Each structure stands twice: as structure tokens, then as C-alpha cells.
Amino acid sequence: MPSKEMYALGSQASVIRDLFAYGQEQAAVVGRENVFDFSIGNPTVPAPACVKEAIEEIVATRQSVDVHGYTAAAGDLAVRRGLADYMNQTYDAGVSADNFYMTCGAAASLTVTLKALVESPEDEVIVVAPFFPEYTVFIHNAGAKEVVLPPDTEHFQISLEAMEQAITPHTRAIIVNSPNNPAGTVYSADTYTKLAALLTKKSADIGHSIYLISDEPYREIIYDGLPILYVPKFYANTIICYSYSKSLSLPGERIGYILVPDCAADAKAVYTAVCGAGRAMGFVCAPHLFQDVVLKCMGKLSDMNIYDENRKLLYNGLKEMGYECVYPSGAFYLFVKSPEPDANAFSEKAKKLNLLIVPADSFGCPGYVRISYCVDPDMIRRSFAAFKTLIESYA
Amino acid sequence: MPSKEMYALGSQASVIRDLFAYGQEQAAVVGRENVFDFSIGNPTVPAPACVKEAIEEIVATRQSVDVHGYTAAAGDLAVRRGLADYMNQTYDAGVSADNFYMTCGAAASLTVTLKALVESPEDEVIVVAPFFPEYTVFIHNAGAKEVVLPPDTEHFQISLEAMEQAITPHTRAIIVNSPNNPAGTVYSADTYTKLAALLTKKSADIGHSIYLISDEPYREIIYDGLPILYVPKFYANTIICYSYSKSLSLPGERIGYILVPDCAADAKAVYTAVCGAGRAMGFVCAPHLFQDVVLKCMGKLSDMNIYDENRKLLYNGLKEMGYECVYPSGAFYLFVKSPEPDANAFSEKAKKLNLLIVPADSFGCPGYVRISYCVDPDMIRRSFAAFKTLIESYA
Incomplete structure (x- = not known):
């Protein structure tokens, strides 16, 4: 048998990768346009020319x-x-x-x-x-x-x-x-x-x-x-x-x-x-x-405006619905307080609406979720109905 | 202070890199064409098209x-x-x-x-x-x-x-x-x-x-x-x-x-x-x-004939002069028995003739030297006079 420690590291499920994989599966069932995957932090903006x-x-x-x-x-x-x-x-x-x-x-x-x-x-x-x-x-x-x-x-x-x-x-x-x-x-x-x-x-x-x-x-x-x-x-x-x-x-x-x-x-x-x-x-x-x-390419950057637009769209949209959001000043993540103490339970409810968001327990911050907005802005818009249904379920 | 072990690894002189650096310096003194650097294993054959x-x-x-x-x-x-x-x-x-x-x-x-x-x-x-x-x-x-x-x-x-x-x-x-x-x-x-x-x-x-x-x-x-x-x-x-x-x-x-x-x-x-x-x-x-x-590029290769030509040239050339060479069947190294028990001393004598070859002590094989032939074939030809002078010094 190989190293137990390395085996454990290699076999450990990642919440993020599991959500991502679930999203891929769900896309086949309900259609790609009906899955709102905010799980991963993979840049979606092309490299500069x-x-x-x-x-x-x-x-x-x-x-x-x-x-x-x-x-x-x-x-x-x-x-x-x-x-x-x-x-x-x-x-x-x-x-x-x-x-x-x-x-x-x-x-x-x-x-x-x-x-x-x-x-x-x-x-x-x-x-x-x-x-x-x-x-x-x-x-x-x-x-x-x-x-x-x-x-x-x-x-x-x-x-x-x-x-x-x-x-x-x-x-x-x-x-x-x-x-x-x-x-x-x-x-x-x-x-x-x-x-x-x-x-x-x-x-x-x-x-x-x-x-x-x-x-x-x-x-x-x-x-x-x-x-x-x-x-x-x-x-x-x-x-x-x-x-x-x-x-x-x-x-x-x-x-x-x-x-x-x-x-x-x-x-x-x-x-x-x-x-x-x-x-x-x-x-x-x-x-x-x-x-x-x-x-x-020293000093050149990918087009950061795309992330900025997504940021405003998502932050303003969720805030209006009543979500408690940490104001996003950098990176491409929105950090949102779970409406119930258990962010895992909240994420599970989101998942039933095909909203894939990551509970922040593994980031050392229980009670919050990470919503990655390096995504297609149209997906953000399409996701709003589901986000609304979700928060209303806590009313 | 940082990790002693990593510091030691980072500061350890490498026989091969030292020889390579010496060759670069000598080239400035005696001319690049008069330095015969057989020290490194860096491919000289271009990538295939x-x-x-x-x-x-x-x-x-x-x-x-x-x-x-x-x-x-x-x-x-x-x-x-x-x-x-x-x-x-x-x-x-x-x-x-x-x-x-x-x-x-x-x-x-x-x-x-x-x-x-x-x-x-x-x-x-x-x-x-x-x-x-x-x-x-x-x-x-x-x-x-x-x-x-x-x-x-x-x-x-x-x-x-x-x-x-x-x-x-x-x-x-x-x-x-x-x-x-x-x-x-x-x-x-x-x-x-x-x-x-x-x-x-x-x-x-x-x-x-x-x-x-x-x-x-x-x-x-x-x-x-x-x-x-x-x-x-x-x-x-x-x-x-x-x-x-x-x-x-x-x-x-x-x-x-x-x-x-x-x-x-x-x-x-x-x-x-x-x-x-x-x-x-x-x-x-x-x-x-x-x-x-x-x-x-699956299955494609760099032109291995270039290494093969170098191999024959070097092996036959050194053998004729009286060097005891291990017959080379692969890679791009010729392994040669030092004419004196101490391969370091032998390499030092070679170095005085601007022949840069690596004593094999650090490879766990004292008494031998490694001659890397992923080099320009013209350099091999030009090096023969020095190799001859070197072996004759042991006659």
C-alpha cells in the first residue's frame, strides 16, 4: 500500500469539485441554461491579445x-x-x-x-x-x-x-x-x-x-x-x-x-x-x-471590467433580494451570509434549485457561502429567479 | 534563518553547473571554439517540426x-x-x-x-x-x-x-x-x-x-x-x-x-x-x-540520428586514442574509465586543456568520467587534439 497520508489527500472529496461535477451532470438532465454554477474560480475572461x-x-x-x-x-x-x-x-x-x-x-x-x-x-x-x-x-x-x-x-x-x-x-x-x-x-x-x-x-x-x-x-x-x-x-x-x-x-x-x-x-x-x-x-x-x-506581456492584464460588471450585477441583485453580502472589493468572489446558521444546509437548498454555491466551512468561515462570479453574465441574470425563490423560502 | 536543509540544497555547488560556468568564462578568454564543453545534458537537437x-x-x-x-x-x-x-x-x-x-x-x-x-x-x-x-x-x-x-x-x-x-x-x-x-x-x-x-x-x-x-x-x-x-x-x-x-x-x-x-x-x-x-x-x-x-506529437521524435552520429564519432575517436570507453547503447553520454584512479584529478587535467568532462563520483561511480555528446559535432572533432594530448600525458 502507498503512503496513507498521500492516499487520503488524493481521495479526499472536494466540495467545490463535487459541486462542479454535479453541475455537469444536471446540465445533461435539465439543460445547461438551467444550471447556475457559481462553484469554481476558473478565469472566464480570455488572456489579453x-x-x-x-x-x-x-x-x-x-x-x-x-x-x-x-x-x-x-x-x-x-x-x-x-x-x-x-x-x-x-x-x-x-x-x-x-x-x-x-x-x-x-x-x-x-x-x-x-x-x-x-x-x-x-x-x-x-x-x-x-x-x-x-x-x-x-x-x-x-x-x-x-x-x-x-x-x-x-x-x-x-x-x-x-x-x-x-x-x-x-x-x-x-x-x-x-x-x-x-x-x-x-x-x-x-x-x-x-x-x-x-x-x-x-x-x-x-x-x-x-x-x-x-x-x-x-x-x-x-x-x-x-x-x-x-x-x-x-x-x-x-x-x-x-x-x-x-x-x-x-x-x-x-x-x-x-x-x-x-x-x-x-x-x-x-x-x-x-x-x-x-x-x-x-x-x-x-x-x-x-x-x-x-x-x-509585462504589465498587461486580462479585461478586468468583465469581472467588475459581474460583480455589480450580482452584488446589487442579491442585496435587493435581501441577501446579506460582504461588499466585494477584489478577486471574483461574493461572500454571502447564510440565512440559516448552517451554510451547508443552505447550499443544499440552493442545489435543489440548480444554484451551485460553496459553503465556506472548508474556508474556515462557517455560516457563509462563496459565490464565484467569473462566469457568463447571462448566467447571473438567469439565476436571479432561483436566488429569489431561495431567499423567499426563509421569509 | 530559513530551513538549514533547504539552504544547504540551494547553496550546494554542482560539479556539472560549475564546469558549465567555467566553460562560459573560459570561452571569453580563449575563444568559444577552443573550449570543449562536454559537461551538460541539455538537448542540442531541435524539437521536431x-x-x-x-x-x-x-x-x-x-x-x-x-x-x-x-x-x-x-x-x-x-x-x-x-x-x-x-x-x-x-x-x-x-x-x-x-x-x-x-x-x-x-x-x-x-x-x-x-x-x-x-x-x-x-x-x-x-x-x-x-x-x-x-x-x-x-x-x-x-x-x-x-x-x-x-x-x-x-x-x-x-x-x-x-x-x-x-x-x-x-x-x-x-x-x-x-x-x-x-x-x-x-x-x-x-x-x-x-x-x-x-x-x-x-x-x-x-x-x-x-x-x-x-x-x-x-x-x-x-x-x-x-x-x-x-x-x-x-x-x-x-x-x-x-x-x-x-x-x-x-x-x-x-x-x-x-x-x-x-x-x-x-x-x-x-x-x-x-x-x-x-x-x-x-x-x-x-x-x-x-x-x-x-x-x-504523439510518437514523434527529435532527430536521434544526430546523437547517433556524435556517438560513433566520439566513441571511435576516443577508443582509437586508447581510452577505455563503456560501449554506448543509449542516451547521449559516453562513460570513460579514468586513466588514473582519481577521476577528479583526471578531470582537472582535462580542464587545463579546456576539455570539460564530469567525474562520476557524484554519480556513485568513482574512477569514471561522463562525456555528454549532445553537442555540436564540430566541437567533438576540434576536441580530439586535446583528448590526444590528455591520454598521452599518461603514457
């Missing part, structure tokens, strides 16, 4: 061996230089090529960073509810313990009192994710300022640096003209994990990066450990063609 | 979201079906789509397979010297102990007596690699037959199945009309790790697969654990565009 153009130009003009050969383990130097230039121009980041390690996407950015940082099985990594459930898997893979910070359901920022209590001498790192999956909220400058003060104080108390891992796959999906904050400016000891899955709609190509800025504690050593962790898990290098594609 | 055609056709005819979206974690179903058909037609493998898990290349195939199989820190994984040194890193990442089988320097097959002694109740798996890096040799049907008999007997003795992990990135680089052997036909309990890095010259694109045939012990459970291990390490899915590219 520069992606196709970049691919075509690269394969037309370069030698095969140059296009598809190995790059350095950390990524092609020209790509990392371009990335540093872009980050310096955009965020005044003060970084260079040597601060970047190109990865096979957001998940790899996290597993590599965590493995680089975790030293002992007593190490603790704090996650802030609501949070992406795969964090748990990645923290365990790195050999650390997960500590869950309860959600701040008033503002969906970070409860600093709870954070202060959660930090122990074993705290190694904290993962934050803004714009947030699943809450669709964005941390404010005030939140980062206060968090930084707390972490600086607690690092001194416990006698070692606490790393902030800023997981930013939704960085540019932010609305109402809110500024994008460069987190190391608030807390120096930050490592950024990024992915182009959402900003360039390239989730299947597995391309992203880890940024270890010089201001992070033991930055050079951490960067070296990142290289070691990537090596240990067999990443070798990030996919070469798409390293060059993101270089050519 | 179908790769470029496939990329162009896919991006021209499909919607961006379909080209670049997530696939199932195990890989796109159509790709796995195509792969199963190909393996059934070519090797009468009797496999289906459900036996394949698409990976980010050979290294990922190995790290995922090892993590899926290893249950306890007492588990042992046997490697057969000479072997690819990253196996050690991957085995440790999975949490197992490495056991090194000494090289059979007479035939470069597998010493069955040594294998019998190496197997203990803790033996979980054995990694074999044929065609072999670094020896350039190919295991015979006789070797597999005898190995299978031994493993079957020992599995019964120790009361659990011993998995054979067949690492096959060089599968199709095989000469003199030797047959490609489908290893599960010899030993049912085999898991195949494959990569398109060499066969399609796509090392930078990170695309390969794991095949868990139904005949392997607990095949369904192992496959599930493979899915779990991929998930734990953050692989998510293999790069989507290149999954579709390998489907369109």
Missing part, C-alpha cells in the same frame, strides 16, 4: 533549442530583470533580478516558500480565516503545524487581538491573501500598518523574525480604484507569492514567481533556501515558453 | 480559455486517452487514460511517485550506481533513506547478488534508469527477467511489494536497433516515470507523466496517492498548452 502574439512571435522567430531549453533554476535572467524593472516602476519596489524565483504558479510559489522557511515540526504557520483550503495541505507538506486565526466577520480584515494571541515562540510565518479568496475583500493600508507593528513587536518578543507570506494571485483584480499595496513597504519581512493565472488568465500554464526582497530578514539565505526547496520537490525551472510570454 | 506546428495550430484555432485553462489535476482526459492508445499500439501495454498522471517533467514524475510510495522514515529506496545524483535529493524529500547499489563496472547492468543483499524489510522501491545517465548503457531483457525473479522472491520474503520505479527520460534514445522494453511486462509491479524533455527536446517546458499500470500492486491506491502527492507539493496540473502539444 499580447499572450497569443507573444507565443506566435517567439515560436516564429527563435530557435527551438532557445525557446524550449532549460532556463536557470531561478528562471531566465532576462525575464527576472524585466520583472524587477516592472516592479520598480510600478511599486518603487527597489528589487533586482536576484530577488525573483520563477515558479510553476501560485501553488508552487507557496509550497516552495513554506518548505524554504519551515525548520522543525514544531514550527507554526498562521492562516487568517477565511482562507484558501489548500493552504492546510501546503503547510503540512512543509512539515509545519497550521494555526487558524478566526475570521473577523465584522470587517473581514485581520483581528489583531486574535493575531496577538495566536503568535507563539513557534510562529514561523503568516499567510495573508488580499484580495481574498473567498471573501472578495481587500486589506487596507491601516490593516497592514497595524499588522506590521504587531509582528515587529512580537518578533522581538519571541526572538526571531516572523515572515509574512503575501499570496497575491488576485493582486490586480481590485475595484473602485482601490490602490494596490506593495506589502514589503508596510512590513519589511514579507515574501510575495504571485501567479499569472488570474491577471493573464493562464491558470493551466503554471507560471508565477516568488519575490524575496532584500529587506526581508536573512533575505539572501531565504532566497537560497527557496532555490533548495524548488530543487527538492523537482520543479527544475518554471515552464520556459511562458516565462518569455510573461516578459513580453 | 510538429511541436511548432502544434503550438501554432492550437493558439490559432482554439479559444484562449480552452488553451490556457486548468486541466484536471491528472491531466486533460483527451491527452491521457491519446497517450494510452499510443502506449497500447506501441508496447501492447493494456493501459487506459486512468493509468496516467501528467507531470511537470521527469523530476516531478520522480518526486511525486516517491512521495506517493514512501510511508515511514525507515523506508528505503535503492538506487543503482551509476545514477543521476538528484535521485538522492528526491528520495530525501519523500522522507526515505537512500541505499546505493555499487556499480557493476563489468557490464553496467545490475548486480543481482548486490541487489539481493541490499533489499531489507524496509525496502519500498528501487529506481532504475535505462538508457542510463551517466553510463550510456541499456538494461537487457535478461537483466529485467532476472531482476523481476529476484524482486518477486524478495517481495514474498519481506511480506510486501517492492515497487520498481523505471525512470525513462531517455527511452527512445537507443542505438543499434536495440528494442525498447516495456518494463511492466517483465515485472508487473513497475511504475514508469517519463518526460518529453529529451524525446521532443522540450526540457524547459516541464512536461512528462507517471504511468501506474493496473498490474502494479495496489495500482488504484498508488494512483490515488500519486494524485495526493502532486496536490501536496503544489503541482495543480501539468502545463496545459504542452499537454496538448504532446498529444499532437
Whole structure:
């Protein structure tokens, strides 16, 4: 028999994937137009035109061996230089090529960073509810313990009192994710300022640096003209994990990066450990063609207006019906309070109306559901009758 | 400070990379044409034309979201079906789509397979010297102990007596690699037959199945009309790790697969654990565009004749000068016995003549050097004078 732990991970049912599969089945029964699948977070907006153009130009003009050969383990130097230039121009980041390690996407950015940082099985990594459930898997893979910070359901920022209590001498790192999956909220400058003060104080108390891992796959999906904050400016000891899955709609190509800025504690050593962790898990290098594609598309984005339109349509529509919705400032998720305490029961009732929405228990936030709006806007409109029937059943 | 273990892995000098870097520096001093770099195993033969055609056709005819979206974690179903058909037609493998898990290349195939199989820190994984040194890193990442089988320097097959002694109740798996890096040799049907008999007997003795992990990135680089052997036909309990890095010259694109045939012990459970291990390490899915590219290029190969020509040129040339060479039957490496017992000293002397060859100590085979011939044939010809000077210094 294989590893029990890996077998369990491989066989674990995912609420999201199960809902998605159910939706596919139901579509065959009641017609695709009568199933309202808000379960998954798969970008529906096409990649910007520069992606196709970049691919075509690269394969037309370069030698095969140059296009598809190995790059350095950390990524092609020209790509990392371009990335540093872009980050310096955009965020005044003060970084260079040597601060970047190109990865096979957001998940790899996290597993590599965590493995680089975790030293002992007593190490603790704090996650802030609501949070992406795969964090748990990645923290365990790195050999650390997960500590869950309860959600701040008033503002969906970070409860600093709870954070202060959660930090122990074993705290190694904290993962934050803004714009947030699943809450669709964005941390404010005030939140980062206060968090930084707390972490600086607690690092001194416990006698070692606490790393902030800023997981930013939704960085540019932010609305109402809110500024994008460069987190190391608030807390120096930050490592950024990024992915182009959402900003360039390239989730299947597995391309992203880890940024270890010089201001992070033991930055050079951490960067070296990142290289070691990537090596240990067999990443070798990030996919070469798409390293060059993101270089050519630096600063370009998929059309975020489409998500913004969906956001307004869904938020206003549901609010009018009487749903209690968390105001969505980023990402492409609407977080809605369940009209009954058990969000699973609520989701089951929704499912009977072919409305597929995800109870947030697995995100560490019971009593809420996640409604993903990276969907066809027509589906949102068609779904309103069912959403209305659903809320009226609680009247 | 980060993880000491990952820091060490990230900062470890690699003999091969150091030689390669030295060659780049020397080229600036003495001219590129006077440096004979046989250090690395980076394919120099272009990808077959179908790769470029496939990329162009896919991006021209499909919607961006379909080209670049997530696939199932195990890989796109159509790709796995195509792969199963190909393996059934070519090797009468009797496999289906459900036996394949698409990976980010050979290294990922190995790290995922090892993590899926290893249950306890007492588990042992046997490697057969000479072997690819990253196996050690991957085995440790999975949490197992490495056991090194000494090289059979007479035939470069597998010493069955040594294998019998190496197997203990803790033996979980054995990694074999044929065609072999670094020896350039190919295991015979006789070797597999005898190995299978031994493993079957020992599995019964120790009361659990011993998995054979067949690492096959060089599968199709095989000469003199030797047959490609489908290893599960010899030993049912085999898991195949494959990569398109060499066969399609796509090392930078990170695309390969794991095949868990139904005949392997607990095949369904192992496959599930493979899915779990991929998930734990953050692989998510293999790069989507290149999954579709390998489907369109199924059965196609880079021009292997170029390697074959290099092989004959180098082998005959060095043999004539008096070098003791292992006859190369596969891959693109010539394995040469050092004229003095210390291959490091020999390599250092070669380096003074700008001949960059890799001492095989790190491959578990002291006294030998690896000469990689995935190089420009003109460089081989130009290098002969230096090789002659070198061997004559031992006269």
C-alpha cells in the first residue's frame, strides 16, 4: 500500500469539485441554461491579445533549442530583470533580478516558500480565516503545524487581538491573501500598518523574525480604484507569492514567481533556501515558453471590467433580494451570509434549485457561502429567479 | 534563518553547473571554439517540426480559455486517452487514460511517485550506481533513506547478488534508469527477467511489494536497433516515470507523466496517492498548452540520428586514442574509465586543456568520467587534439 497520508489527500472529496461535477451532470438532465454554477474560480475572461502574439512571435522567430531549453533554476535572467524593472516602476519596489524565483504558479510559489522557511515540526504557520483550503495541505507538506486565526466577520480584515494571541515562540510565518479568496475583500493600508507593528513587536518578543507570506494571485483584480499595496513597504519581512493565472488568465500554464526582497530578514539565505526547496520537490525551472510570454506581456492584464460588471450585477441583485453580502472589493468572489446558521444546509437548498454555491466551512468561515462570479453574465441574470425563490423560502 | 536543509540544497555547488560556468568564462578568454564543453545534458537537437506546428495550430484555432485553462489535476482526459492508445499500439501495454498522471517533467514524475510510495522514515529506496545524483535529493524529500547499489563496472547492468543483499524489510522501491545517465548503457531483457525473479522472491520474503520505479527520460534514445522494453511486462509491479524533455527536446517546458499500470500492486491506491502527492507539493496540473502539444506529437521524435552520429564519432575517436570507453547503447553520454584512479584529478587535467568532462563520483561511480555528446559535432572533432594530448600525458 502507498503512503496513507498521500492516499487520503488524493481521495479526499472536494466540495467545490463535487459541486462542479454535479453541475455537469444536471446540465445533461435539465439543460445547461438551467444550471447556475457559481462553484469554481476558473478565469472566464480570455488572456489579453499580447499572450497569443507573444507565443506566435517567439515560436516564429527563435530557435527551438532557445525557446524550449532549460532556463536557470531561478528562471531566465532576462525575464527576472524585466520583472524587477516592472516592479520598480510600478511599486518603487527597489528589487533586482536576484530577488525573483520563477515558479510553476501560485501553488508552487507557496509550497516552495513554506518548505524554504519551515525548520522543525514544531514550527507554526498562521492562516487568517477565511482562507484558501489548500493552504492546510501546503503547510503540512512543509512539515509545519497550521494555526487558524478566526475570521473577523465584522470587517473581514485581520483581528489583531486574535493575531496577538495566536503568535507563539513557534510562529514561523503568516499567510495573508488580499484580495481574498473567498471573501472578495481587500486589506487596507491601516490593516497592514497595524499588522506590521504587531509582528515587529512580537518578533522581538519571541526572538526571531516572523515572515509574512503575501499570496497575491488576485493582486490586480481590485475595484473602485482601490490602490494596490506593495506589502514589503508596510512590513519589511514579507515574501510575495504571485501567479499569472488570474491577471493573464493562464491558470493551466503554471507560471508565477516568488519575490524575496532584500529587506526581508536573512533575505539572501531565504532566497537560497527557496532555490533548495524548488530543487527538492523537482520543479527544475518554471515552464520556459511562458516565462518569455510573461516578459513580453509585462504589465498587461486580462479585461478586468468583465469581472467588475459581474460583480455589480450580482452584488446589487442579491442585496435587493435581501441577501446579506460582504461588499466585494477584489478577486471574483461574493461572500454571502447564510440565512440559516448552517451554510451547508443552505447550499443544499440552493442545489435543489440548480444554484451551485460553496459553503465556506472548508474556508474556515462557517455560516457563509462563496459565490464565484467569473462566469457568463447571462448566467447571473438567469439565476436571479432561483436566488429569489431561495431567499423567499426563509421569509 | 530559513530551513538549514533547504539552504544547504540551494547553496550546494554542482560539479556539472560549475564546469558549465567555467566553460562560459573560459570561452571569453580563449575563444568559444577552443573550449570543449562536454559537461551538460541539455538537448542540442531541435524539437521536431510538429511541436511548432502544434503550438501554432492550437493558439490559432482554439479559444484562449480552452488553451490556457486548468486541466484536471491528472491531466486533460483527451491527452491521457491519446497517450494510452499510443502506449497500447506501441508496447501492447493494456493501459487506459486512468493509468496516467501528467507531470511537470521527469523530476516531478520522480518526486511525486516517491512521495506517493514512501510511508515511514525507515523506508528505503535503492538506487543503482551509476545514477543521476538528484535521485538522492528526491528520495530525501519523500522522507526515505537512500541505499546505493555499487556499480557493476563489468557490464553496467545490475548486480543481482548486490541487489539481493541490499533489499531489507524496509525496502519500498528501487529506481532504475535505462538508457542510463551517466553510463550510456541499456538494461537487457535478461537483466529485467532476472531482476523481476529476484524482486518477486524478495517481495514474498519481506511480506510486501517492492515497487520498481523505471525512470525513462531517455527511452527512445537507443542505438543499434536495440528494442525498447516495456518494463511492466517483465515485472508487473513497475511504475514508469517519463518526460518529453529529451524525446521532443522540450526540457524547459516541464512536461512528462507517471504511468501506474493496473498490474502494479495496489495500482488504484498508488494512483490515488500519486494524485495526493502532486496536490501536496503544489503541482495543480501539468502545463496545459504542452499537454496538448504532446498529444499532437504523439510518437514523434527529435532527430536521434544526430546523437547517433556524435556517438560513433566520439566513441571511435576516443577508443582509437586508447581510452577505455563503456560501449554506448543509449542516451547521449559516453562513460570513460579514468586513466588514473582519481577521476577528479583526471578531470582537472582535462580542464587545463579546456576539455570539460564530469567525474562520476557524484554519480556513485568513482574512477569514471561522463562525456555528454549532445553537442555540436564540430566541437567533438576540434576536441580530439586535446583528448590526444590528455591520454598521452599518461603514457
